[in-house]
Amino acid sequence: MDLDLRKLRYFVAVAEELHFGRAAERLHIAQPALSRQIRSLEEDLGAEVFDRDRRGTLLTAAGEQLLEDAVPLLASARALVRRVKLAAQGTPTLTIGFMPGITVTPATAVFTGRQPSANVRLLRTTWDDQVEVLLDGRADVSIVRLPIEQHGLEVRPLFQEPRVVLLPVGHLLTERTSVSISDLASEHLLQDPNAVPEWRDVALELRGRRRPEVPAIHQVEEKLELVATGAGIAVVPLSTANFYTRPDVVPLPVEDIRPNEVALAWVASRHTPLIQDFVEAATETLGRPRA
Template identity: 40%
Template sequence: MDGDLDLRKIRYFLAVADEGNFTRAAASLHIAQPVLSRQIQTLERELGGPLFIRRPRSLELTPAGRELLKDGRKLLADAADLAANVRGLATGRSVFTVGHHRAISVRAAVRAFQAEHPTLTVRTVALDADTQAAALLVGDADVAVVLPPLATEGLITQILKMEPTLIRVSSEHDLAQHAEVTLTDLAPYENVRFETAGENGRPVRNVEERIELLASSTGVYMTPALCADRYRHPDVASIPVSDAPPTPILLAWASSRDSQMTRDFVAIATASTS
């Protein structure tokens, strides 16, 4: 290898790392799984070693994979910003970036916004739950559609819509066959935490790992309905909580970039969900 990194392969790697599964990653990238597997294998050869430990039902990052995950996302963002800035100077088109939680689709709002601003280049970026606020504050996104919890210092937020709250439990759980539960029903059960996994207490890195942990847990996990719809598992049941408050889906943007363009997107996104 001559030292150059293929940004497309980095994007493919990040999709697999985020999803924890080649099949789901290929679907999110709109490519065939064998193509994705070959691209990752090529990247591993170019970098001189494996990036994933491949297990029957999950993937684990190697030390090299963890290093690439740490810096790869910033590399792609920097490359995208550079291309957008140069393109804007060359064509006179400005760039507007819409972030979104990985379980939330913003396609309809982006299409409507683009139609209202045809000279604007609009791009989207998927955000991890623990980096939503930081992405807005550092300018990786001009506005984002996100889920709580969200550190709101330096941000302006507006409720886009309210989403029903569910619990997710193992299919072997005592509550799994209930059509509906109440908060009182949940009192005896521990809430599942996903900070670490396994005997070595390593961090849980993606939704795929969380769902696998939940499938073998005796606890309950509360989540908005859209997340349960997006991330299904044959060994995990989703049950409405009749008296739980709904979860707000939030529009958020940095107060330092409270522009008319951002307000236009907020208005269009709000109208598209009404």
């Protein structure tokens, strides 16, 4: 049996929304047509993937397994299409992802010296998509900030750097030269607590498990705006704070927080000469400890 990728895309939309109406809106198709496609997929698989009752739409055990496998499969299909289109252009191309605050120029300079005919493209990534761009083919190799989900990836450490807290001008703590996690425990963190586990462990213990909702923040610029208005604090790598300077936000060292780890990542099954040459170039030029 050959799986229909369109049906898989429809399934993933319903699985992520857990609501046929919202999934149909997201896919821009009619809800009855979506329901028919899901039933057809279940017939193809010989298993029910959703449990539909008065409580709503829930994934069955088979559905949970299908979701786990379908997301990377669809990403691989998108990657295949992108790479074939690039290959058809006839010019070797390497797309390099990088996180904010990281300077890629030294590595690309060495790489282009070794691969002068290659077309180099750069792609700025975020915490939300730094792995996704590798899996779906938007980037061939990426300079990432750990932790990331490493399944299916080759990861090579480059360097570590300190992290700092961003505070608004006028905050009482800005009179200090550095702060500790306990000093920040009562502040509103504008990030997923799991991104700063030291803060999470101290602050949530003091507050209990309740904390205000954090808006979805996808860009450093958004964090800076919110910090400047006094909406909360953010913890970022030192290089990010140095790159995105502004007069109404003050960065301060945090004494008892682990450094941020920067690494190279690429899809483990891909070992092209372009990727390998860039990995070597980045390791040579960026793979040094930073204070």
